[in-house]
Amino acid sequence: MPRETIISTDSCSGTAGAGRSGWGRRRQPGRDAISNPSQTRASPRRQSLSMSRYLVACDAGGTMTDVIIVDEEGRSVIGKAPTSPQDESIGYMESFWEALEFMGISKDEGQNFGASVETAIYTGTSMLNTVINMSGYKTGIIVTRGFEDIISQGRGSQTFIGAQWSEITHMQYRRHRTPLVPSQLARGVTERIDMFGTPVIPMYEKEVREGARSLIADEKVEAIAIIFLQSFVNPVHENRAAEICREVMEELGQEVVLEVSNKVAPTTREISRANATVIQAYASDPARKQLYRIEEELAKTGYAHSLKTVLGYGGITNIRYPRLFEAAMSGPVGGLMGAKYLSSVIGEENIVCS
Template structure:
């Protein structure tokens, strides 16, 4: 009996569902996202996928071994400010945290021009208003020593006031609690007494338990979001799990986490799943690269709302530990991805003063554009431009389930863009797409060259529903070693979720330094006990917590593979680097020497060999433990190769497309009818139910045995 892996990606525009069996046979379903209840879009996407196999969900779901979710429900809850009613207890004097913020939060997500203008900066709407921020006196210093005892009567009074305000949860974040959580625990004990007295009970979230890491403001943001948005999102996950069970599924639903692994929906630290869709694409690219023997990859994902870009070097991606999401600086591990507010649904406008064409960052999302009459959109989008140029078939969107109106697109482009500029509508639409693709090309160029790398040493993967449409435009002239477009590009992020292991990643700040063994051998020897003690105790505690998390899913402790990591920086510098160690305890001086050697190799890759500064000494900022349970992964399809000429039945029609200022007769192919080995020379359009692959004049695409297209620019 075949076993299946099922994964889903509920994006801002579309919900993709990916099914693959143990032979590598796969199918991708697509439906419009339903933000109010994502299980509805999930169900429709499942039905769309399995209909292509001629099977009902009830016939397949009992055979599904693994089910993975990725999506934006938690992020949407945060953006829309529809989370829990919270109270927050902080160290006295810090009650204005959310009103003051950090300066960077007032302009996160802004264009470069708006970042330069202080008048455009604005503060976020606080997740917790000032009246529900309570200060309590007491102080732990940076060494973990109690400098001022906790005023427990103030803690009890603060909790009582918050309960009288009908809060649904209480967050506790005290200074230096990551070193010593005694005061936070005392606040919790005081809160429990007050709750018992008042006959009320609400959950309490301690930063020292959930995120015991330095950088107080980012830690407060993270713990607050955990309570505000993450906990309520469990209900959304439950709806999806219930829908899967109604189809006959018997698996535990897991969620894609920001560090590149999956975690249970019952995980304690659910804020790690705040952003998950783009992470799936990176994980899928890493897995596919490993299968194909490709170590250096540029990952590019175009959806309806954004363009996500990441690098994989030597088979691994890097992780940020203080990312920003939804205009909040957080303290979470996040796969290093740059996101630009430019997708196929991005609005296209003229600046009223300069008449400059602008697109995004806002998007029509699942409403597509003016072409979708039921969408209620009043501004043209990039999709409207593609439709009037002949690039998109208005009768084939979602395989024909949604019919688009080309005339509405034409009139919108003509009235809003072309007429004010004195241009032909087709020239205006092509100009918009050229600006869009040039913008993406500049982003790719900056990402690769900014790290000191060369495109010739990298292979670019293009995926997402809009990636195949624009990849020829944003890769032209960059001379990548290869450009790959999987036939399942539209569901690639969902595919990537199926490639992720079951993994928990927990960390703790230790901040312990050591000298260089070569430059200061005496100081190095003297610091051995302090460093080894801090690292070993940290790893031991984190291993126990990882084991507890896996136990919630019934995982036997013997299945867990522990990976021990550290984050280090040179003393006095601000940027730390993560390394993995081959041992689980520091027992001798040679172990510390190996830590230093691995750090300097990683530092040289991240920055530059010439920037190494061993004379400063080394600071271990954080200890980390990754607990990994290997899971069944998709098998890569492998079909026999055929000749370069497609079958006659693969050619659907000849359709005019507007390119380079003139009309071309383009061959239109049905992607599912192409055979491995076929070569398509442009101008051509390859259509699938969930995506469209544009092969422009001067380019060709070859389909290999793994159902991956290789795009080549003949004129480069």
Template sequence: MGITVNIDIGGTFTDFYATEGEGKGLITKSPTTHYDLSVGFMKGIKSLAREYGRSMDEFLGGTDAVRYSTTLGTNALIERNGPKLGLITTAGHEDAIFLGRGRSWADGGDSQGNKDLARINKATPLISRNMVVGLRERIDSFGNPVCPLKREDVLAALQELVDKGAMGFVVCLLWSFANPAHERMVKQVIEEEYPEDYLGSLPVFLSSDVSPKSGEYTRFITTIVNAYIHGVMADELTKLGNELRDGGYQRPLMLVHNTGGMKKVSRTRAVLTHNAGPVAGLHGALTLGKQYGHKNIIFTDMGGTSFDIGVVSGGRLQTYDFIPVIDRWRTNIPAIEVKSIGAGGGSIAWVNELLGNSLEVGPQSAGSMPGPACYDLGGNEPTVTDADLVLGYLNPENYLGGEMLLDEDLSVGVI
């Protein structure tokens, strides 16, 4: 039986766990390299190869599976570095994503902001209002065409959005989940005008494909989020897959989903990767619980950036979020429920002057670069890790297996 490599990229560290048959598992870590995630990824793979006493070719050539939970999509949303998209919708509903639902202004807000709801701002839209156009068409709630869609209207909408710099299209028409004919017609026109063999080929995302469910706002948002992070993820994962193949790996890269399963990169929608790492950890807790005979488990995962918590009840994962919030947007792709707060090892301690100079921790994090002050990489704010070091909870000479030395004096200084 070959080697299985499992990789989880977090905000601060990337964790690796490898097994071969019934043999002992090996664990290693490397700092997450946000400027290029593949650098930290391949560094960890090389470390595992050394632990096995093999060359990269031998190690990856003997690997049966590489399973990967990634934060690529999450990072794209945080950094707002996705492409400029155009939204094509039904005339009269151009403002649907901006109006939102009654509670949408609070979705994804931090705990401090939720204490003063009147001061919370709506999330900045991923698509600006001038990049939204409406088409005169209508499908009723039973899927019957009421107002036909005209090709010339689609062409005019496309030209308007392309002239404004659209790098891709999101098509969300009313009741398309009941009858996707009009959305598919729009896609057909786009592909005829901008075929794949053209340099200016533009991707098209249909809500009837990504999120064929009722609920106008969440269906629109789910499709937009998926389109926004798709390109960034596709580029990075293609690069990563190529590096693995160049190193000798001969199988497909598998991506962990937030539903608890996994698929090949070529069979994965980007939106399904959000929060997949904590969900994978919850599955690990379920497996350990079965081995020790425990059916009810509270699972926690403290990383460098966040603290995640989930529940195993009756020996099963029974808690799902059917309208999960991704960043600041409510979607309708069901996911196993794992709650996260900004309270990891890199979370920064600060004084909140608005609340009587109270001491707060997080949600801001020092990440891996510059990281906590004790890393001696330029961090100048006190973090949970600095406090743990000063309190004696951490061994400064055996951090990260001795690969990283911690400077306690720097921690004392910033605290």
């Protein structure tokens, strides 16, 4: 029977702990307080001469934030601090400074450490938690008339998760999840493009203008997502609707986040495209502001590059990537990537990653 190895990648669990790999062991309060620091710490001067470039990675969970610093020889340290949802840069930098402390570098000595960092990568559950906790922007949608309930209806399978067959077959048990965009924040527009990309019903621009004005001025939305049928084949109607929305913003003197589905997720299946566009409008801007704050704090230490993040399919990109919703699962995916690599190192094919 094949063996299985269980690996925990959750930064909240604390199973990985914080400390050093290659730089010695972590100091224990009390017991190590009287030990000679020179026995467990390498000289910062000696480190700076022998290892000039570093990688800084982060795993930010809902409870704890871990920052991992790796040198050119593969030696690493891990700092851990409570996550600060109101400003993630606080928890990030506290963890960063603790990691440097495990390297034998004080906060004063590490003020310019960022100049030696080759790249900094963020993974975490910030955007995912925004969606789960429904704490993102108040978002409205402008959609093809007749599809105003596309978000509130969703897919039938989404309402049956965890239900037994006896419950599924009795509609009175069915309960829809709370939508990110309630139906009262949806505005329908008369327009239609067929499956070949040919406009068969012209877009009624007056309806777009009225819908945008209603959402911005009356409903006080913070973001608008535009989702028209077949826009992935021909985006002409969506793009024109976006222009009208910007004109309305200028007239009202108010600016909101504006996303169009043909740029966020130019793929078939309107529900998938709608979900992606709404998440981009609802949660990506708050998450991006958090990432900018982290990048700003790193820049104060001399870090001269852009902060990177991990996408849901394992790629790494700049935090200015326009389709940032793809990084919503960066934390869990980062753990899977690490477990996959570890499996190749230890020669274990069967791994349960949690």
